[in-house]
Amino acid sequence: MIEEMDALDQNNTWTLVNLPTNKKAIGCKWLFTIKINPDGSLARLKAHLVAKGYAQVYGMDYSEAFSPGAKMSSGESGKVCRLRKSLYGLKKSPRAWFGKFNTVVTEFGLRRSSYDHSAYFASSAADRILLVVYVDDIVITGSDRNEIQRKGIYLSQRKYCLDVLRDYRMIEAKNCDAPMIPNGKLGAHEGDLLEEPEKYRRIVGKLNYLTITRPDIAFPVSVVSQFMSSPRTSHWEAVYHILKYLKGAPGRGILYQNNGHHTLQGFTDADYNGDPTSRRSTTGYCILVGGNLVSWKSKKQTIHIANNPVFHERTKHIEVDCHFTREKLEDGTIATPHVRSGEQLADVFTKALPGSRISYICNKLGMINIYAPA
Numbered sequence: 001m002i003e004e005m006d007a008l009d010q011n012n013t014w015t016l017v018n019l020p021t022n023k024k025a026i027g028c029k030w031l032f033t034i035k036i037n038p039d040g041s042l043a044r045l046k047a048h049l050v051a052k053g054y055a056q057v058y059g060m061d062y063s064e065a066f067s068p069g070a071k072m073s074s075g076e077s078g079k080v081c082r083l084r085k086s087l088y089g090l091k092k093s094p095r096a097w098f099g100k101f102n103t104v105v106t107e108f109g110l111r112r113s114s115y116d117h118s119a120y121f122a123s124s125a126a127d128r129i130l131l132v133v134y135v136d137d138i139v140i141t142g143s144d145r146n147e148i149q150r151k152g153i154y155l156s157q158r159k160y161c162l163d164v165l166r167d168y169r170m171i172e173a174k175n176c177d178a179p180m181i182p183n184g185k186l187g188a189h190e191g192d193l194l195e196e197p198e199k200y201r202r203i204v205g206k207l208n209y210l211t212i213t214r215p216d217i218a219f220p221v222s223v224v225s226q227f228m229s230s231p232r233t234s235h236w237e238a239v240y241h242i243l244k245y246l247k248g249a250p251g252r253g254i255l256y257q258n259n260g261h262h263t264l265q266g267f268t269d270a271d272y273n274g275d276p277t278s279r280r281s282t283t284g285y286c287i288l289v290g291g292n293l294v295s296w297k298s299k300k301q302t303i304h305i306a307n308n309p310v311f312h313e314r315t316k317h318i319e320v321d322c323h324f325t326r327e328k329l330e331d332g333t334i335a336t337p338h339v340r341s342g343e344q345l346a347d348v349f350t351k352a353l354p355g356s357r358i359s360y361i362c363n364k365l366g367m368i369n370i371y372a373p374a
Contacts, residue, residue, distance in 0.1 A: 001030065001047045008049065014081035025080045027052045031088070036159070050089035094135070101133060154370060155213045156253025161246055164206050168243060175248030177355025180220040180241060184352050188226075191233035200231040203239055210246075213253050216362050217242055218298040219284065219349050226275075226300070251371030252362070259291035267339065269346035275300065284349020286365065293365045298349035 008014070019025055028051050035043040086093040102112065110120040110131060120131040129142040141153065165171050194200055207221045220242050227235045268285040275282070286296040328334040347353060348361045362368075 004047050004049055011085060013085045013087060014083050016079045017082040019080045026055050048088050051087045053089040053091050056091050152255050152257030154253055154255050156251055157210055157213050158251035158371060161210060161250040165243060165247055165250065168203065170243045170247055173244055173247050176244045178353065178358055179217045179245035180352035182352050182354045186223055186235060186238055194231045194236060197231050200236060201228050204228065207242060215296045215365060216348060216358055216367060218296060222298040249369045252367055252369040254293055255366050255368050256292045262290045264289055267344060267346040269344055269350045271350045282350045284346045286346055296349060
């Protein structure tokens, strides 16, 4: 806490002033976090002083020149901290941080992407630098072979996966080779209602976060996510089946590497009336650039467009996309070759597959487990 206060003071974050008339100071509180090393060991304990930004009123607090400050629990009576710089928790803090960050990186010669404003790049005849920022986390890479490994970039949530398994006492459980029983279906009314549905929602939420680097569980997690309002015992068993699968390879992730080309490939698939309750189909797709997986999804199809005329008015833009795609097909920019069923990588996003089939598709998608014994 002393460290945090010293840092705020050295940064000239605030100055003590009298509370203006008819103004109400915004409170603050301490937020304590535990920083963990990649191997799970304790790195350090950290404290943040954060403002109670939820108490700010638009047009009264964060649109005026006077920045709301944090109440002082002790000190001179009637004095408050008038902020000179942003503090964690305030409504404008993220915008202020990104504005400062944007100014600094552009001064270093990086340009912001017009397609994704969180991505920056700089290039010359010999080198290239790419930077991506997510809130205050920054990833930077470049083409300098002396500074980066040649094997590629590996994305994995191994520690998070192990933490989930540990929280639900699945570390010692017997693993299985598929996240869902092959060709299995889940109905909305199978089994008894759970006495504590919030536990089900909590674990499904954690599994959803895990799908960021685990496309192999995207479909089963999409299925169990459909029963959040009234989960039953059969749905809970399906969740535990996913955990048993994760137990077999918690360190599996996605490897991004230079495959010597920049070919854009897309695979898409849909089952037919796959949902036993609603009879709706599930659509899945994956997109690869240079042989590297960059986007994927497993989603139950909508029925609104077919039944509601209002939605037709809102989907006219789809016609533009269709005409654009048709033009690119005609001039040869896009090709739609026949894909044999055995090579359809989108299968993993639309149906429950056996373990051998999942392993094959994972290999094609660039998913490996660098923690597995050699």
